[in-house]
Amino acid sequence: MKVLVALKRVADPDNANKVKISPQGDAVDTTGLEWKTNPFDEYALEAALRLTENGKTPKKREGEVVVVTLAPKEGETMLRAALATGADRAIRVEANDADLDGRLVAHALKALVAAEKPDLVLLGKQAVDGDSNQVGQRLAELLDWPMATFAATIKEETGALLVGREVDGGVATLRVTLPAVVTVDLRIVAPTSVFSKLSQAEAGFKHNEGVRFAPLPAIMAAKKKPLEVKALAELVGDKQSTTKYLKFERPPQRSGGAKVKDVAELVEKLANVSKVI
Amino acid sequence: MSDALVIAELSEDGSVKKATLSAITFAKRALPALGGSFSILILGANSKTAAAELAGYGAAKVLTCEDASFAKYTAENFTPTVAEVGKAFGLIVATATTFGKDLLPRVAARLDAAYAGDCSAVTSEGGKLVYKRPMFAGNVFGYCTLGTPIQVATARQSEFEAAAVSGGASPVESVAKAAPSGAASRVEFVSLEAVKSERPELTEASIIVSGGRALKEKFFEVLEPLASALGAALGASRAAVDAGYAPGDFQVGQTGKIVAPKLYFAIGISGAIQHIAGMKGSKVIVAINKDPEAPIFQLADYGLVADLFTAVPALIAELKKRA
Numbered sequence: 001m002k003v004l005v006a007l008k009r010v011a012d013p014d015n016a017n018k019v020k021i022s023p024q025g026d027a028v029d030t031t032g033l034e035w036k037t038n039p040f041d042e043y044a045l046e047a048a049l050r051l052t053e054n055g056k057t058p059k060k061r062e063g064e065v066v067v068v069t070l071a072p073k074e075g076e077t078m079l080r081a082a083l084a085t086g087a088d089r090a091i092r093v094e095a096n097d098a099d100l101d102g103r104l105v106a107h108a109l110k111a112l113v114a115a116e117k118p119d120l121v122l123l124g125k126q127a128v129d130g131d132s133n134q135v136g137q138r139l140a141e142l143l144d145w146p147m148a149t150f151a152a153t154i155k156e157e158t159g160a161l162l163v164g165r166e167v168d169g170g171v172a173t174l175r176v177t178l179p180a181v182v183t184v185d186l187r188i189v190a191p192t193s194v195f196s197k198l199s200q201a202e203a204g205f206k207h208n209e210g211v212r213f214a215p216l217p218a219i220m221a222a223k224k225k226p227l228e229v230k231a232l233a234e235l236v237g238d239k240q241s242t243t244k245y246l247k248f249e250r251p252p253q254r255s256g257g258a259k260v261k262d263v264a265e266l267v268e269k270l271a272n273v274s275k276v277i
Numbered sequence: 278m279s280d281a282l283v284i285a286e287l288s289e290d291g292s293v294k295k296a297t298l299s300a301i302t303f304a305k306r307a308l309p310a311l312g313g314s315f316s317i318l319i320l321g322a323n324s325k326t327a328a329a330e331l332a333g334y335g336a337a338k339v340l341t342c343e344d345a346s347f348a349k350y351t352a353e354n355f356t357p358t359v360a361e362v363g364k365a366f367g368l369i370v371a372t373a374t375t376f377g378k379d380l381l382p383r384v385a386a387r388l389d390a391a392y393a394g395d396c397s398a399v400t401s402e403g404g405k406l407v408y409k410r411p412m413f414a415g416n417v418f419g420y421c422t423l424g425t426p427i428q429v430a431t432a433r434q435s436e437f438e439a440a441a442v443s444g445g446a447s448p449v450e451s452v453a454k455a456a457p458s459g460a461a462s463r464v465e466f467v468s469l470e471a472v473k474s475e476r477p478e479l480t481e482a483s484i485i486v487s488g489g490r491a492l493k494e495k496f497f498e499v500l501e502p503l504a505s506a507l508g509a510a511l512g513a514s515r516a517a518v519d520a521g522y523a524p525g526d527f528q529v530g531q532t533g534k535i536v537a538p539k540l541y542f543a544i545g546i547s548g549a550i551q552h553i554a555g556m557k558g559s560k561v562i563v564a565i566n567k568d569p570e571a572p573i574f575q576l577a578d579y580g581l582v583a584d585l586f587t588a589v590p591a592l593i594a595e596l597k598k599r600a
Contacts, residue, residue, distance in 0.1 A: 016414045016550050028417055040532075102382070103391055103425075128531065128551075131412050132394050134382035137352065141386035146353055146464035149379050152525060162467065166525050167375040168534075169478070170471040174351065177463035186515065186532060187525060242391040242424035246407065249418050254557060256576040263592040266563065266579055267599065274561045274578065276484075276540040277507065277596070 001063040001156070001178075001196075003048040004118040005087070006109060007041040009071055009078045010129040025247045027098075037078050040124020044184045046211040047194050048122050049086045051156060054198035055205040062198060063119075064088050068112055070095040070105055076227060084214035084222035095232045101243035102130075104236060106138035111235035113143060118179065120161070125150050125183040136183035146176040152187040156197045279367025280313035284320075284359060285331060286376045289469070291323050293330045295481055296372040298439035301334050303370050303399055303432035305440065310401030311367050316340055317447075318362050320355055322348035328449045335443040344454045349466040350376065352383045357455035360387040364427060368406065373431035374480075381429050391423035395535075397436040414531040415554035434480050435537035435558055472526055474511075479529070482510030484540045487529055487556070490516040491545030491566075491585060496523050499589050500544065506596045512536065512556075514546045530555035545585045548573030565589070 011019060011030035020029040037045075045067065052063040067082040068091040069075050079090035093108055113121060126133035140147035152171065153164035165172045166185045176182070187193060191206040199205050214222070260266045270277045281304040286294040297317075304315040314337035319327045324341035331339050342358050359380065363369040369384060371377035373395040385392040393408035397418070400407045405422050408430060412419050479485065486504045488496050488511075496517060504511050513523035515530050529536055531551040537558035544565045546552060549572075556562070557576060564577035567584045574580040581588060 011413075013414065014550065016416045019413045019416050021417065028413070028419075101391065103386070103389070106386060126532070129413055131410070131414070131531070132392075133378050134385070134392050134394055137379065137382035138386035138392075140352075140460065141356060141383045144459045146460045147383070148464075149352075150375060165375075167379075167469075168480070169526055170469060171525070172469045173467040175465040175467050180463070185525075186519070243393070243421050244424060245419050245421045246402075247420050248412075249420075251411075251415065251418055251557075254562075254576050256562065256578055257574065257580070258578060259574070259580045259582065262583075263581065263588060263595045266581055266592065267595045269579055270540070270561070270563070271599065274540075276561050277599075 002118045003120045005048045006123045007069045008038045008127045009035045010038045013128045021248045038127045044122040050194040051196045083225040084219040090227040101241040102134035108235040110142040121181045140181035147181040148174045149183045150185045154194045278312035281315040281368040282366040283317045284371040299434045299437040300372045301440035302437040310406045320347045332447045333442040336447040339447045339449045352380045353461040353464045356383045359384045361455035369429045377431040385429035390427040390429045391425045393430045477510045479510045484509035485538045486542045487512035489514040489546035547571045
């Protein structure tokens with residue numbers, strides 16, 4: 001199986017409360033925050049690696065994993081990290097976040113899919129900076145492919161995937177015929193969430209919890225793996241972003257911090273001061 | 278001048294999900310900029326009950342498309358009809374449930390329309406719609422405009438109160454199902470394992486009791502009696518869900534459910550950024566944690582530094598004294 005995985009670099013999500021707004025209020029300033037791979041995209045990459053390996057020989061790729069990002073040159077650090085964990089090739093589309101929106105990214109990915117002809121496109125369900133949650137769905141429609149969003153489990157069948165989706169109030173299971181688009185949720189990196197045909201053939205096989213880390217030799221070897229750069233216009237022609245941010249602001253801070261000494265005081269305050277019980 | 282189209286979300290039994298009423302509120306707030314009216318579109322195997330339910334909210338029309346295939350939702354099957362009907366409108370909106378978030382971006386792509394997801398407000402500026410969106414796990418609000426003739430949006434349920442019945446009876450019209458897409462023939466709905474609960478839905482509850490990893494295997498044993506005493510819904514932190522102590526659909530946070538009840542109990546929850554993103558809109562927040570340095574205390578209106586395994590039973594006893 002050939003899998004295309006879309007990655008986005010985001011400002012360190014564990015320090016999202018340190019994001020600043022420019023004095024004019026017209027831009028988000030992430031100076032001082034480290035760039036990280038969007039966590040959901042990391043999970044998508046992990047799922048792609050699991051789908052293209054035999055549990056017995058995890059170093060050997062049964063198929064191909066191609067990672068792609070739309071980013072300036074510095075985004076190549078993230079692509080090299082992905083290559084080190086097992087991806088075979090990388091593509092960077094030269095672009096700046098400020099010039100992109102979900103619609104434009106989906107058009108660019110559509111053009112890449114036309115060139116690469118993967119069996120599956122895997123993405124995170126959303127990027128944790130814009131929190132937009134739209135690229136996977138849009139890409140699937142542009143391709144007229146089936147999709148499964150918010151995937152918590154993926155099991156490979158012949159020419160299809162059985163996908164468990166986390167939806168409000170439970171789990172919805174879809175069978176999508178390949179080629180397809182799948183966007184992944186948190187639980188996709190649990191030990192028994194993803195099975196390729198080869199790995200599920202082994203009874204009791206389990207993956208390690210979470211995403212894999214690259215050993216040093218793999219990090220060195222990743223420097224030699226192919227990384228191709230494309231211009232955005234090659235993929236989207238003269239299309240432009242149609243989302244325009246007028247201003248940004250911080251939400252009002254809550255004035256919390258008060259303590260109560262025991263449950264009696266707590267219940268008394270809830271009943272008589274806040275009047276919520 | 279243009280009109281808004283609200284996409285209704287139905288339960289398995291064909292009744293209207295309450296989330297739909299938040300999208301109606303969104304549409305009403307967008308009307309000053311659009312200058313027109315709003316209508317509601319229902320796709321279902323049997324749309325009569327839903328149409329009757331939705332005819333009292335002041336919509337110009339309630340449009341229904343009945344087809345046996347709509348009994349089980351897939352975005353691939355719904356998209357062509359929603360887009361075909363929606364292309365006569367300036368704004369297409371649904372509530373940002375997993376249904377809305379799955380379907381509407383796909384509809385937007387079919388119409389090459391821009392999309393504003395999970396909006397917390399919509400206003401009018403110079404005749405244009407301005408969408409307010411939480412970003413960076415709720416640490417930033419962005420205000421954006423969309424530059425396509427048709428605009429598509431989803432509304433954060435906790436920020437748009439359910440529309441109230443306004444009387445009257447909107448005319449109900451049936452519309453034809455659009456020609457199916459190729460994608461629809463390559464997806465099969467296999468099952469929906471609904472989590473059965475006697476409790477209110479997390480996104481609709483006025484009181485929520487949420488637990489963290491500290492509860493370990495005693496998650497339900499400790500929290501259920503408290504939730505019962507308060508008539509509350511149960512929620513959980515990502516850490517508790519990841520550890521397997523609570524099911525996935527309990528998760529409150531940036532990537533789980535976004536809630537804003539009048540009272541939120543964070544029990545054994547330290548207060549990671551992504552959890553706070555999902556609950557900081559709550560009116561009153563109570564935190565119970567034995568670590569006095571837990572970040573959740575900075576946010577809580579009432580913090581109790583205590584071992585939850587003794588504090589929660591004591592709290593239940595205290596509540597019962599008052600009942």
